[in-house]
Amino acid sequence: MTKVLIFGTGFAGQGHAEAFRAAGAEVVGIVGRTPHVVKEVAETMGIPYSGTDWQQALDDCKPDVVSIATPGGAHYAPIKQAIAAGCHVFCDKPMTHSAETAVELCQLAEEKGVKTAYAASFRYAPSVLHAKRLVAEGAIGEPTEIECMSHFNLEREIPFGWSHRREDGGGRLNNNFTHTLSIAASVVGDRILRVIGEVRDDLGRAPIVDGVHNFATRRDFIPKDLEDPSLKWGESNVEWSYTVLAQLESPFAGKPVSVLFKHGGLVPRFLEDHIVFYGTRGAIYIKGHYGSGALYIHEGKEWHEQALPDDIAVTIPDVTGETEQCWHYLAREFIKDIKGESVDPYPTFREGSQYQQIIEIVRRNDNWTDVTGLA
Incomplete structure (x- = not known):
């Protein structure tokens, strides 16, 4: 074993x-x-x-x-x-x-x-796997663009920790963009051609609180009195909002696929977060910031919800929680591969190192063109 x-x-x-x-x-x-x-x-x-x-x-x-x-x-x-x-x-x-x-x-x-x-690993969310099949089957024609929209409205008072520090692996690019980039690449093609982006730190600081050991329970430690003069504060040095544009090469399209990644970690959403794959003959819409909700396809002039195919459904681990479900899926593929069994390609350190390089490019914030001197 x-x-x-x-x-x-x-x-x-x-x-x-x-x-x-x-x-x-x-x-x-x-x-x-x-x-x-x-x-x-x-x-x-x-x-x-x-x-x-x-x-x-x-x-x-x-x-x-x-x-x-x-x-x-x-x-x-x-x-x-x-x-x-x-x-x-x-x-x-x-x-x-x-x-x-x-x-x-x-x-x-x-x-x-x-x-x-x-x-x-959210590329293994059920609706993302379904979208991948639909795109490969030509359900939307040639893919042309992707839209990944999310607004988390995170509490600004979450205790200061690794998520606030660049040197500790914090920031929304490290912990949100990595998933959506993986989703987009898995569905239309994983060769990333170009990237441009902008980031912003909307937070500034967070209260320092002892006793936080589990990321999932960090909200339980939010101080009740934020005006307490004895409360200490830590300074954030990472982005809490980002906008990234990318172009992906796709075996299903003659031209590069344009991708918009828009995330606001501290701002509220009005409608649901979503991921949309647009094509020359239709579109696929998935509810949820990581595509874990219902899938709809645009045919003619209307959107129609699509049931998850039975053969995809039986591959989905029977566990509670979308994060846990995707961990189970990838761990299963990894163990199979180690044992010498045949598996589909999964994300490796090749993607991990590439994504880390892309994140540093986006964080430079040097893509702006000064137009103040134009007539």
């Missing part, structure tokens, strides 16, 4: 552990930064080994696969150690905190001959 060692004890770490167990692997150990937390999680989940020393855990557990489920800023060193140990690596997004380190890890994995999986 394939042995898996997990790095990270929060929402992602526990989710990855369940995903690998469902894929038929054995979770042999889990590592975290806080002794009592990692011990408690290991006992609750029935994981035999726990600790805070990653290298020691690699030596003790001798895993076939490691799963990296910590914030992006803590990915580089443990991935490098795992590759050196000959482990296959499953890594959540973002791949690392910088393009330079992401490229280095991709090259090291290729040189070592280990397999990698990059969990920009």
Whole structure:
């Protein structure tokens, strides 16, 4: 049985552990930064080994696969150690905190001959899989453009942490754009030709609060009195809003497909978030910021909701939560590939390092043309 060692004890770490167990692997150990937390999680989940020393855990557990489920800023060193140990690596997004380190890890994995999986995994949402089939079948003609719109209205008072810091893997590009770019590429074609973008930090600062260990429960720690003079504040240095334009090469179209990625992390939505694939003969609309809602196709002059095909439905993991569902799907594909079974292409460190380079290009904010001098 394939042995898996997990790095990270929060929402992602526990989710990855369940995903690998469902894929038929054995979770042999889990590592975290806080002794009592990692011990408690290991006992609750029935994981035999726990600790805070990653290298020691690699030596003790001798895993076939490691799963990296910590914030992006803590990915580089443990991935490098795992590759050196000959482990296959499953890594959540973002791949690392910088393009330079992401490229280095991709090259090291290729040189070592280990397999990698990059969990920009909402490409496995049921309606996204359905859209991929419809586009390939020519349901909308040649794809021409894609629109990815999302507005999260996140609480500005969420306690200061990794999500507020660029060096720790924070920012909306790292944690939202990675998914939507993966979705667009999986449906129309994964060769990214050009990109241009703009980012903005609308937040500025967030309260510093002790005790936050799980990303999923961070809202529970929002201070009740934000005017308390003893409250300390941390400064954000990442984007909370972005607009990105991209062009993708598609085997289904003679011209590049134009893509608009628009995200506001702190602003409210009026209508639902959505993803739309437009083509020369129709369009596909999916509800939800990651395409996890209902799918509609435009035929003639009307939109018609489409049922998920039975053969796609049976491939969807039977678990609660869209994030967990997609982790399960990718972990299953990864384990199959490691065992030598035939699988469709899935995102690897190649995509992870490419996305990290694109994120740094967008963050430069140097795409503007000054027109103040025009007549």
